[in-house]
Every structure is written in structure tokens, then in C-alpha cells.
Amino acid sequence: xxxxxxxHQLEHAPHVHVTPLWIYIAVFLAxxxxxxxxxxxxxxxxxxxxxxVALIIATIKAVLVILFFxxxxxxxxxxxxxxxxxxxWLGILFVLTFADYLTRGWSLFK
Amino acid sequence: MxxxxxxxxxxxxxxxxxxxxxxxYGALSWFLTKDHKRIAILYLISVSVLFVIGGFFAxxxxxELLTPEGDLLTSDxxxxxxxxxxxVMIFFFLIPVIPAVLGNFLLPLQIGxxxxxxxxxxxxxxxxxxxxxxxxxxxxxxxxVDTGWTFYTxxxxxxxNTHVFGTTFAGFIAGFSSILTGLNFIVTIHRMRAPGxxxxxxxxxxxxxxxxxxxMLLATPVLAITLVMLMIERTVGVGFFDPALGGDPVLYQHxxxxxxxxxxxxxxxxxxxVASDVxxxxxxxxxxxxxxxxxxxxxxxxxxxxVWAHHLFVAGISVYSAMIFAFLTFFVAVPSAIKVxxxxxxxxxxxxxWQTPMLYIMGFIGLFTIGGVTGLFLASLGLDIHVxxxxxxxxxxxxxxxxxxxMAYLAGIHYWWPKITGRMYPEWWxxxxxxxxxxxxxxxxxxxxxxxxxxMPRRYHAYAPEFQVLNVLSTAGASVLAVGYMLxxxxxxxxxxxxRPAGKNPWGxxxxxxxxxxxxPKENFHETPVVTWEAYDYPGMMKAMGETQHV
Numbered sequence: 131x132x133x134x135x136x137x138h139q140l141e142h143a144p145h146v147h148v149t150p151l152w153i154y155i156a157v158f159l160a161x162x163x164x165x166x167x168x169x170x171x172x173x174x175x176x177x178x179x180x181x182x183v184a185l186i187i188a189t190i191k192a193v194l195v196i197l198f199f200x201x202x203x204x205x206x207x208x209x210x211x212x213x214x215x216x217x218x219w220l221g222i223l224f225v226l227t228f229a230d231y232l233t234r235g236w237s238l239f240k
Numbered sequence: 241m242x243x244x245x246x247x248x249x250x251x252x253x254x255x256x257x258x259x260x261x262x263x264x265y266g267a268l269s270w271f272l273t274k275d276h277k278r279i280a281i282l283y284l285i286s287v288s289v290l291f292v293i294g295g296f297f298a299x300x301x302x303x304e305l306l307t308p309e310g311d312l313l314t315s316d317x318x319x320x321x322x323x324x325x326x327x328v329m330i331f332f333f334l335i336p337v338i339p340a341v342l343g344n345f346l347l348p349l350q351i352g353x354x355x356x357x358x359x360x361x362x363x364x365x366x367x368x369x370x371x372x373x374x375x376x377x378x379x380x381x382x383x384x385v386d387t388g389w390t391f392y393t394x395x396x397x398x399x400x401n402t403h404v405f406g407t408t409f410a411g412f413i414a415g416f417s418s419i420l421t422g423l424n425f426i427v428t429i430h431r432m433r434a435p436g437x438x439x440x441x442x443x444x445x446x447x448x449x450x451x452x453x454x455x456m457l458l459a460t461p462v463l464a465i466t467l468v469m470l471m472i473e474r475t476v477g478v479g480f481f482d483p484a485l486g487g488d489p490v491l492y493q494h495x496x497x498x499x500x501x502x503x504x505x506x507x508x509x510x511x512x513x514v515a516s517d518v519x520x521x522x523x524x525x526x527x528x529x530x531x532x533x534x535x536x537x538x539x540x541x542x543x544x545x546x547v548w549a550h551h552l553f554v555a556g557i558s559v560y561s562a563m564i565f566a567f568l569t570f571f572v573a574v575p576s577a578i579k580v581x582x583x584x585x586x587x588x589x590x591x592x593x594w595q596t597p598m599l600y601i602m603g604f605i606g607l608f609t610i611g612g613v614t615g616l617f618l619a620s621l622g623l624d625i626h627v628x629x630x631x632x633x634x635x636x637x638x639x640x641x642x643x644x645x646x647m648a649y650l651a652g653i654h655y656w657w658p659k660i661t662g663r664m665y666p667e668w669w670x671x672x673x674x675x676x677x678x679x680x681x682x683x684x685x686x687x688x689x690x691x692x693x694x695x696m697p698r699r700y701h702a703y704a705p706e707f708q709v710l711n712v713l714s715t716a717g718a719s720v721l722a723v724g725y726m727l728x729x730x731x732x733x734x735x736x737x738x739x740r741p742a743g744k745n746p747w748g749x750x751x752x753x754x755x756x757x758x759x760x761p762k763e764n765f766h767e768t769p770v771v772t773w774e775a776y777d778y779p780g781m782m783k784a785m786g787e788t789q790h791v
Binding site for chain 2: 208
């Protein structure tokens with residue numbers, strides 16, 4: 131009985147993944163580089179691409195933070211569902227809001 | 241660990257003298273408590289005080305509207321009163337009331353847990369709520385705010401000289417209270433269900449709280465960031481919503497309603513959960529189509545995120561976008577209707593006990609249906625243009641929020657009062673109050689449908705003389721409603737000391753909360769329960785009781 135209980139406890143012990151220090155340093159450096167690139171990009175006039183480029187760099191940085199600093203890369207599938215779901219919801223906000231902005235100029239009666 | 245059978249649930253066990261009320265004494269034992277039941281009581285007292293304050297503003301508005309002239313309140317004061325009525329009632333009463341009071345108290349009890357997953361965060365939620373409410377009250381006594389509870393720009397950022405910053409800051413903090421409660425509930429439901437309590441054995445109140453919590457987690461952060469953007473634009477002048485600064489006022493409305501329309505479902509979903517539990521208990525039947533009712537909560541939570549721009553039909557949004565949002569709004573009615581039809585099917589050929597909780601739920605079903613169907617009127621683009629910003633809209637959302645959420649809350653507080661306090665409330669007085677609330681509510685708000693349809697605009701302290709008769713009716717109804725709402729405050733408090741002892745299961749109801757003593761002990765259950773029965777297995781329970789009596 132005692133063995134069974136012990137086995138049961140081991141089976142349900144949380145799996146802890148220890149991330150090597152060099153990964154944290156590499157991610158930090160990548161974030162620092164991202165910040166510098168954002169600044170440099172802001173000095174160049176990319177026309178309509180000014181905002182998208184800044185957003186793409188910011189998104190990459192956010193993904194790095196979520197995956198490594200928030201440990202999502204080693205988390206359960208439920209955590210992945212939660213994270214992906216959050217971005218899906220952000221997508222709903224963006225897509226349906228832009229459905230308004232991008233079609234305002236269209237006219238029913240010309 | 242022992243296995244409790246349904247039969248045991250109904251018949252076994254003597255009540256323990258120790259309970260969460262008398263386990264510890266002193267003010268600190270309450271203000272530093274981590275017991276979900278005590279935190280629920282703290283919320284109960286807080287939201288009740290805020291409800292009375294919000295109700296005061298409502299009554300003052302109704303008295304002003306007795307006559308066509310603006311003779312009691314100036315237009316500026318009237319603007320502040322309807323704003324503070326909305327802010328207090330929505331942020332500090334309707335949103336927290338069922339999750340934070342009934343949900344906090346019942347969720348661990350209904351799933352056989354000792355507490356929520358994060359008891360300290362639960363207490364933090366209450367302190368955040370109190371901080372927000374405190375700031376809100378300071379705003380009220382120092383001059384108030386006049387923007388309407390929606391804080392529409394550019395009025396709120398450029399022109400209003402009232403306490404916009406303080407009020408939005410209070411809303412921002414209240415949002416975090418809501419987020420933490422939702423997070424706590426989701427983790428608790430996933431991780432702390434008793435052995436044997438599978439998802440399809442959960443009470444529908446738990447399903448409803450789960451769906452509500454998802455909405456709280458996904459929508460509230462958007463409100464927080466929107467209010468922060470508003471505060472930054474108002475104080476520092478960074479342009480988000482002001483066209484002069486490169487912003488767009490309609491963007492504010494998009495972002496605000498991305499939260500605030502789902503917030504309607506934060507208010508109504510838990511109410512629907514209460515309705516399911518009460519209908520089953522007072523018809524002695526399983527809820528018809530249990531899985532459809534459970535998944536319709538999730539469907540409402542999802543679809544509720546896709547309809548927000550129906551609040552913007554006359555704000556200048558694209559007509560194509562408006563058509564999409566109108567269609568999606570019609571779509572969200574489907575899962576709501578599934579619930580109403582399934583409750584009705586449960587009632588069919590049932591032997592209904594007409595006690596107070598059931599009276600309130602019958603009111604809830606009827607009033608919510610009227611509120612929902614008039615919502616479809618408003619989703620229709622052409623009709624919406626006719627009735628936007630009229631009393632038709634006021635009547636519609638009061639039928640949903642007050643006729644729906646408040647009625648269900650009153651049903652729930654009566655249904656679980658014996659569990660919360662260990663005492664029965666006086667049934668006669670409670671039925672009288674339920675009747676007064678139903679009559680008073682309809683007398684208050686039904687005339688407003690007509691007023692709105694014939695053109696009376698909302699948010700004015702004066703109106704054309706031809707609208708007076710219906711306004712007098714509405715104010716008379718509000719007086720009856722106020723009496724109906726005040727009565728429970730008195731007799732429920734009275735019953736704590738003078739009510740008949742309830743016993744562990746006065747309704748003969750199925751559910752883990754009814755297997756423990758009333759009031760429950762601090763740890764909820766003396767032994768971890770093991771669930772071997774389906775949700776709402778009233779037929780099984782009655783069969784077991786019949787066999788016992790036969791023996």
C-alpha cells in the first residue's frame with residue numbers, strides 16, 4: 131500500500147525543466163538587439179511599412195519572452211492552448227475592428 | 241476517503257457545531273481570512289452597500305422624471321447621477337455580484353474542494369475591489385463624474401471637468417479584481433474537483449462560472465488598457481482618440497465595447513447557472529439537455545466576443561461591418577434560446593415547488609426572454625437607428641441586467657441562504673418581496689419600451705409633456721421595486737438570529753454543497769467526498785428514498 135502511494139505521488143510530481151543559463155543570456159541579447167533594430171528602423175522612412183516593421187520586431191520580442199522567460203516552451207498543452215487562445219482573441223479584436231476601418235470608404239450607392 | 245452514495249447525501253450525518261462563522265473570532269480573522277466562504281460574506285456586505293448607493297441615484301432620477309420640467313436636479317447633476325448609477329451598478333454590483341458572492345461561496349463546495357486554488361489571491365481580489373469602490377465613493381462625494389458609464393471620448397478626454405480620471409482609475413483597479421477572480425475559478429475547476437466529479441457531473445452553475453471566468457480573463461485586460469489610454473490622453477495629451485491629435489473617437493468605442501459587451505455575459509452567464517440549479521431543485525428533475533445547456537454557456541462566452549460593434553451602429557462605422565455585426569448578434573441569441581427552451585422543457589410536466597427561489601427564477605426566465613428578444617430588435621440595423629439613445633435601449637438592458645441578473649441573484653441568495661447561514665428565511669415575507677420585485681420591475685421598465693419607441697431620448701432631465709403619464713407609471717413602479725429590494729435586506733439579516741435552523745439540506749437538493757453541514761465547517765467537508773452520481777440526479781435520489789421508506 132505504501133509503495134502504491136509513493137508511486138502515485140511520484141507519478142503526479144510536477145515535472146520541472148531547468149533551462150540552462152546561456153539560453154536566458156541569449157534571449158536577453160536577442161531582446162536587446164531587437165530594441166536597437168526597432169530604434170534604427172525608426173530612423174529610416176519605410177513609408178506604409180513603418181508601423182508593420184515595428185510591430186513585427188515587437189511581436190518577435192514578445193514571443194521570445196513568452197516562450198523562454200515565461201517558460202511556456204516547456205509547459206503543458208493546456209498552457210499552450212491558453213497562450214494561443216489569448217492571441218486568437220487579440221486577433222478577433224484586430225480583424226473585426228479593421229473590418230470596420232478598411233471598409234468605411236466603400237459605398238453601397240455609387 | 242469514503243464513498244458517499246446519493247442515499248447517504250440525503251439522509252446521513254449530524255450537523256457539527258463548528259462552522260466557518262464561529263471557527264475564529266475578531267475583526268482580523270475576517271479581514272485577513274483566506275476562507276472562500278468568509279471572503280464571499282465580505283463581498284456580500286460590500287456589494288449590498290454599493291447596490292443601495294447605486295439604487296439611491298436611480299430613485300433620484302426617477303423622482304426627477306415625475307414631471308416634464310427639470311425641477312429637482314439640474315441638468316449637470318442629472319448627468320452625474322445617471323453616470324454614477326451606471327458606474328456603481330455595473331462595475332461594483334452587477335459584474336462581481338454572482339461570481340464574487342455566490343461563486344466564491346459555492347464553487348469549492350459544489351466541486352468538493354476545501355477552498356479555491358489561490359486563497360490569498362482571492363482575498364487580494366476583495367481588497368482590490370474595495371480599493372476601487374473606495375476611489376469610486378471618493379469621486380462621488382467630491383463632485384462626481386458626468387460622462388456616462390461608457391466614458392465616451394472626446395467628451396471624457398477633452399471637455400468634461402468632472403472626476404473622469406478617478407472614476408476610470410477605479411474601473412481599472414476593479415478590472416484586476418475581476419481578472420484574479422476569473423483566474424482563481426478556472427484553476428480551481430480544472431485542478432480541484434473531487435474524485436469522481438467529471439466535467440459532465442458538474443452542476444451547471446460551475447459550468448456557467450467557468451464560461452464567465454474565461455470572459456473575465458480575456459476581455460477585462462482590454463478594458464484596462466483602454467482606460468489607461470483614456471487617462472493618458474486626458475492627462476498628458478497623447479493622441480489615441482482625439483482626431484486633433486491624430487486619434488479616432490470610434491476606436492475608443494471599439495475597444496471599450498470589446499470588453500463591455502462580453503461584460504454583459506459576465507453578468508448574465510452566472511445568472512443562467514443559478515437558474516439551472518434552482519429549476520432542477522424545485523422540479524425534482526434532471527435539467528433537460530444538460531450538455532446543451534453546459535456548452536451553450538461556452539458558446540455564449542465565445543460568440544459574445546464577436547458582437548460588440550452593434551453598440552456602434554450609429555457611430556459612423558462601415559455599413560458592411562455593421563451588417564456582419566448584426567448577423568453575429570442574431571447568432572448569439574441561439575445558445576441563449578437553447579437555455580430558455582431547456583429550462584422550459586425541464587418544467588414540462590414537473591411537479592413544481594413554488595418556493596421563493598423558484599418564483600424569482602420564473603421571473604428571471606420571462607424577463608430575460610423579453611430582454612433578449614428586444615436585443616434582437618436592436619440588432620436589426622434599421623430599427624436600431626430608430627431607437628438608439630432612447631428609453632427603448634434603457635428598458636432593454638434593464639430587462640437583461642436587472643430582470644435577468646438581479647432576479648437570478650435573488651433566487652440564488654434565497655436558495656443558498658440556508659447553506660450560507662444555517663437558517664431559513666421567512667418564506668411568506670420572501671414571497672411577498674418576490675412579488676413586489678416582479679410587479680415593480682415591470683411597472684418601472686415596460687413603459688420605457690413604449691417611451692423609447694415613441695421617441696423619448698435617454699439621458700435628459702426634462703422631457704416633452706406627452707411622455708408624462710408613462711414616466712409617472714415608471715416612477716411608481718420604481719417605488720414598488722425599491723420596497724421589494726429593501727425587504728430581503730431586513731428579513732435576511734433578521735433570519736440570521738431568528739430563522740428556523742435549516743439543517744444540511746432543507747430543499748432535499750442534489751449537489752455536494754448539500755452534503756455538508758449548514759453553515760459548512762471551515763474545511764467544507766470532514767472527509768473528501770467521492771462522487772458517484774450524475775448531475776441533478778433527482779430521479780435517482782427519489783428512487784433511493786423510496787426504497788429506504790419501503791424497507
